[in-house]
Amino acid sequence: MKKRPASLLILFGATGDLANRKLYPSLYRLYTKGKITENFAVIGVARRELTDEQYQLNIKQSIVSEINNVKDCDINSFVTHFKYHSHDVSDSASYAELKKLAEQMDQTFELEGNRLFYLAMAPEFFGIITQFLKSEGLTDTAGYKRVIIEKPFGHNFETAKKLNDMIRSAFEEEEIYRIDHYLGKEMVQNIEVIRFSNALFEPLWNNRYISNIQITSSETLGVEERGRYYDKSGALRDMVQNHMLQMVALLAMEPPISLTTEEIRSEKVRVLRSLRKYTDKEIQQYFIRGQYDRDEENLLSAYRDEPMVEKDSNTGTYVAGKIMIDNFRWAGVPFYIRTGKRMSAKSTKIVVQFKDIPMNLYYQPKEVLNPNLLVIHIQPDEGITLHLNVKKSGQKEETKPIHLHFSNSNVNGINTPEAYEMLIYDVMRGDATNFTHWEEVALSWKFVDRISQIWENTREQDFPNYVSGSMGPKKADELLERDNHIWWPIEQFEIE
Numbered sequence: 001m002k003k004r005p006a007s008l009l010i011l012f013g014a015t016g017d018l019a020n021r022k023l024y025p026s027l028y029r030l031y032t033k034g035k036i037t038e039n040f041a042v043i044g045v046a047r048r049e050l051t052d053e054q055y056q057l058n059i060k061q062s063i064v065s066e067i068n069n070v071k072d073c074d075i076n077s078f079v080t081h082f083k084y085h086s087h088d089v090s091d092s093a094s095y096a097e098l099k100k101l102a103e104q105m106d107q108t109f110e111l112e113g114n115r116l117f118y119l120a121m122a123p124e125f126f127g128i129i130t131q132f133l134k135s136e137g138l139t140d141t142a143g144y145k146r147v148i149i150e151k152p153f154g155h156n157f158e159t160a161k162k163l164n165d166m167i168r169s170a171f172e173e174e175e176i177y178r179i180d181h182y183l184g185k186e187m188v189q190n191i192e193v194i195r196f197s198n199a200l201f202e203p204l205w206n207n208r209y210i211s212n213i214q215i216t217s218s219e220t221l222g223v224e225e226r227g228r229y230y231d232k233s234g235a236l237r238d239m240v241q242n243h244m245l246q247m248v249a250l251l252a253m254e255p256p257i258s259l260t261t262e263e264i265r266s267e268k269v270r271v272l273r274s275l276r277k278y279t280d281k282e283i284q285q286y287f288i289r290g291q292y293d294r295d296e297e298n299l300l301s302a303y304r305d306e307p308m309v310e311k312d313s314n315t316g317t318y319v320a321g322k323i324m325i326d327n328f329r330w331a332g333v334p335f336y337i338r339t340g341k342r343m344s345a346k347s348t349k350i351v352v353q354f355k356d357i358p359m360n361l362y363y364q365p366k367e368v369l370n371p372n373l374l375v376i377h378i379q380p381d382e383g384i385t386l387h388l389n390v391k392k393s394g395q396k397e398e399t400k401p402i403h404l405h406f407s408n409s410n411v412n413g414i415n416t417p418e419a420y421e422m423l424i425y426d427v428m429r430g431d432a433t434n435f436t437h438w439e440e441v442a443l444s445w446k447f448v449d450r451i452s453q454i455w456e457n458t459r460e461q462d463f464p465n466y467v468s469g470s471m472g473p474k475k476a477d478e479l480l481e482r483d484n485h486i487w488w489p490i491e492q493f494e495i496e
């Protein structure tokens with residue numbers, strides 16, 4: 001039988017929201033599926049004082065609130081793998097104690113000296129923690145050492161570089177796993193498979209046959225309790241720099257020569273290098289920002305009235321943009337992206353619109369045939385839909401549009417694994433494919449920085465400019481209308 005990965009996870013931020021909502025439930029699922037067995041252990045690290053028993057009780061509670069049908073026998077044996085360390089990030093003695101505990105756990109659970117350091121906390125601590133991990137000898141271990149970093153990875157290129165340099169003084173690039181949880185989503189991982197395992201799509205996947213590609217990631221929630229972070233970040237840094245550009249890279253990349261991490265990453269990097277560098281004027285034309293207002297019934301507050309948000313905030317909660325990729329395959333094909341909070345649906349979908357056929361022989365009430373679309377449903381529904389035209393029954397020359405669906409969740413018959421579950425398992429196995437390399441981070445920041453500089457220097461007079469519960473500001477529609485396109489109504493594209 002293939003050996004399961006043995007590892008000690010040292011989790012900084014063990015009492016935080018991410019740990020409770022995502023990490024403990026994901027570890028528990030891996031445990032019940034037998035992907036991690038007896039040779040794993042976790043040291044939860046956080047500032048507050050807790051006994052091991054209290055910590056284990058918190059873990060149980062967070063798992064039970066996220067997962068149905070938790071079995072007592074499973075969860076009780078699961079939590080015996082967890083210990084707690086109350087920590088002061090700036091005190092070397094605290095790291096020395098942590099080291100001792102790590103060595104004990106290593107022996108008890110036979111972990112072969114393999115260590116994962118998960119930094120699930122505010123980014124200002126990343127540098128200091130990684131430096132202490134090295135100076136106090138925690139990274140000096142017989143097995144592997146890897147560090148997992150949560151976003152945001154910097155605030156712009158400059159701060160990201162500083163952060164990266166600090167982390168690099170303790171870890172090699174291949175030991176750094178920068179999380180972009182979109183890369184852990186089943187259907188985001190499916191983009192490459194759909195493209196590179198079907199003879200049908202790849203020959204058409206270029207500017208001769210594709211008219212435009214639209215990527216929408218809309219959310220219904222507002223900023224909730226994250227105003228302090230979000231008001232300095234906005235949708236551009238929060239969603240575009242990472243998740244949206246990663247999806248663009250996967251859609252636009254050349255086929256890699258093999259499926260190794262290095263080959264895939266290097267193709268993605270080439271896409272990010274080909275993003276057109278716009279002039280200031282083009283940025284103003286091609287990028288639209290929005291900020292949510294109250295909803296029509298006046299039940300929800302406007303962004304500017306959210307806790308910890310400036311009353312005259314110039315931060316965008318919505319971005320739409322037209323991205324051009326200047327390479328041979330994509331010259332002339334716009335990639336339209338849009339993402340925002342408080343929109344009408346929680347949905348992430350990609351629509352690939354094919355060009356019209358050269359001449360329409362058939363009659364349709366609209367006198368034009370509906371274009372062929374390939375819709376990739378990332379969430380909440382997962383699957384693909386192909387929009388085609390067929391003969392209308394009983395009519396000689398009339399066509400009607402039909403949709404061929406594939407639903408991922410229906411076929412598998414089980415819930416697709418949570419993004420974090422896949423990503424944690426990847427780190428344990430040393431597979432960095434679904435994590436972002438420094439070069440990707442750097443190029444994405446450089447692209448986004450140009451836009452944020454202009455937006456920060458010019459106040460948007462129209463804010464707030466979209467009603468909560470709508471699909472964003474009108475200007476975003478005009479962006480496509482100028483090119484004779486429309487945003488496809490993805491709200492109506494759910495797989496039944």
Ligand code: BG6
Nearest residue numbers: 151181217219238239243348379
């Ligand atoms: C996070 C952003 O990276 O992604 C959040 O910080 C956003 O603001 C979230 O809500 C969206 O993720 P998902 O998986 O719900 O689409």
